[in-house]
Amino acid sequence: MEERQARTAFAALSQETRLRIVRLLVQAGPEGMAAGAVAEAVEVSPSNVSFHLKDLEHAGMIVPRREARSIIYSADFTGLRDLIAFLMKDCCAGHPEICAPALIAAQCLPSKPKKARA
Amino acid sequence: MEERQARTAFAALSQETRLRIVRLLVQAGPEGMAAGAVAEAVEVSPSNVSFHLKDLEHAGMIVPRREARSIIYSADFTGLRDLIAFLMKDCCAGHPEICAPALIAAQCLPSKPKKARA
DNA sequence: CCTACAATTCAATGATCATTGAAATGAGGA
DNA sequence: TCCTCATTTCAATGATCATTGAATTGTAGG
Numbered sequence: 001m002e003e004r005q006a007r008t009a010f011a012a013l014s015q016e017t018r019l020r021i022v023r024l025l026v027q028a029g030p031e032g033m034a035a036g037a038v039a040e041a042v043e044v045s046p047s048n049v050s051f052h053l054k055d056l057e058h059a060g061m062i063v064p065r066r067e068a069r070s071i072i073y074s075a076d077f078t079g080l081r082d083l084i085a086f087l088m089k090d091c092c093a094g095h096p097e098i099c100a101p102a103l104i105a106a107q108c109l110p111s112k113p114k115k116a117r118a
Numbered sequence: 119m120e121e122r123q124a125r126t127a128f129a130a131l132s133q134e135t136r137l138r139i140v141r142l143l144v145q146a147g148p149e150g151m152a153a154g155a156v157a158e159a160v161e162v163s164p165s166n167v168s169f170h171l172k173d174l175e176h177a178g179m180i181v182p183r184r185e186a187r188s189i190i191y192s193a194d195f196t197g198l199r200d201l202i203a204f205l206m207k208d209c210c211a212g213h214p215e216i217c218a219p220a221l222i223a224a225q226c227l228p229s230k231p232k233k234a235r236a
Numbered sequence: 237c238c239t240a241c242a243a244t245t246c247a248a249t250g251a252t253c254a255t256t257g258a259a260a261t262g263a264g265g266a
Numbered sequence: 267t268c269c270t271c272a273t274t275t276c277a278a279t280g281a282t283c284a285t286t287g288a289a290t291t292g293t294a295g296g
Contacts, residue, residue, distance in 0.1 A: 003137065011132035014125050015254080026208050035273060048255060050274050069263050069272050080209040084202060090144050091198040133284080153243060166285060168244050187242050187293050 001082040005060065009083045012059035017044055018052045022061055025075040032065070032074030119204040123178065127201045130177035135162055136170045140179055143193040150183070150192030 013019050020042050039049035056062045060079035065072050131137050138160050157167035174180045178197035183190050
């Protein structure tokens with residue numbers, strides 16, 4: 001991931017409503033949620049949620065698809081993963097031992113990895 | 119890490135000069151760099167770099183210490199680690215298998231972990 | 237105590253961003 | 267085709283942020 005794109009993603013996540021939307025959509029999983037349902041869940045106006053959804057889409061954090069009259073948004077797990085990788089490259093550069101413990105604490109890594117002894 | 123603090127950190131990293139400063143200081147390691155040296159490296163005015171350093175400090179991304187007439191800044195690895203953990207909780211919630219590969223790709227995890235068979 | 241130096245603070249300016257409500261687009265169903 | 271619903275677009279407003287240069291604080295050496 002390029003630095004410019006990472007900055008766009010960080011900016012997207014730095015806004016309260018947008019961060020709530022992302023967390024909501026991550027929870028919702030691949031099924032996603034319609035724009036209107038998102039607006040209701042985070043309690044903002046349709047036009048405002050549309051503004052933020054566009055921003056998140058542009059930042060590669062969510063992805064839309066049309067379904068009948070609704071537009072369904074879901075989390076872009078690849079984008080989120082790339083952002084984490086970018087951040088880790090900076091954080092861990094030369095210091096992998098610093099970050100690894102945090103990952104286990106975040107329950108993102110099994111303490112008994114499948115790829116052990118590779 | 120609380121959501122509010124995470125947003126502050128994301129906002130800090132979303133700005134070009136600030137992101138460059140963080141990457142610079144991560145590279146510099148625990149020794150850190152004087153404010154003036156940072157200003158020279160990223161090519162901004164002393165007052166401007168001071169503004170951004172303050173913001174990064176407030177966001178928990180860097181930490182200052184005085185040394186003679188200089189103030190030395192270094193990356194706050196704990197803060198960076200906590201931010202990654204926050205992001206991973208959202209990204210990986212219920213989907214640990216999605217993120218783990220990215221970590222290895224980012225060279226943040228040894229493919230032969232020390233904690234194997236724990 | 238005076239000077240020099242490193243860094244910060246301050247006030248002012250322009251730039252970018254979030255929010256709002258009204259108008260427009262686009263997709264079905266009668 | 268006409269109507270309705272879901273969403274987006276648009277223009278305008280206030281709020282927040284980045285940058286600049288001058289003034290200030292704090293540290294050390296002569």
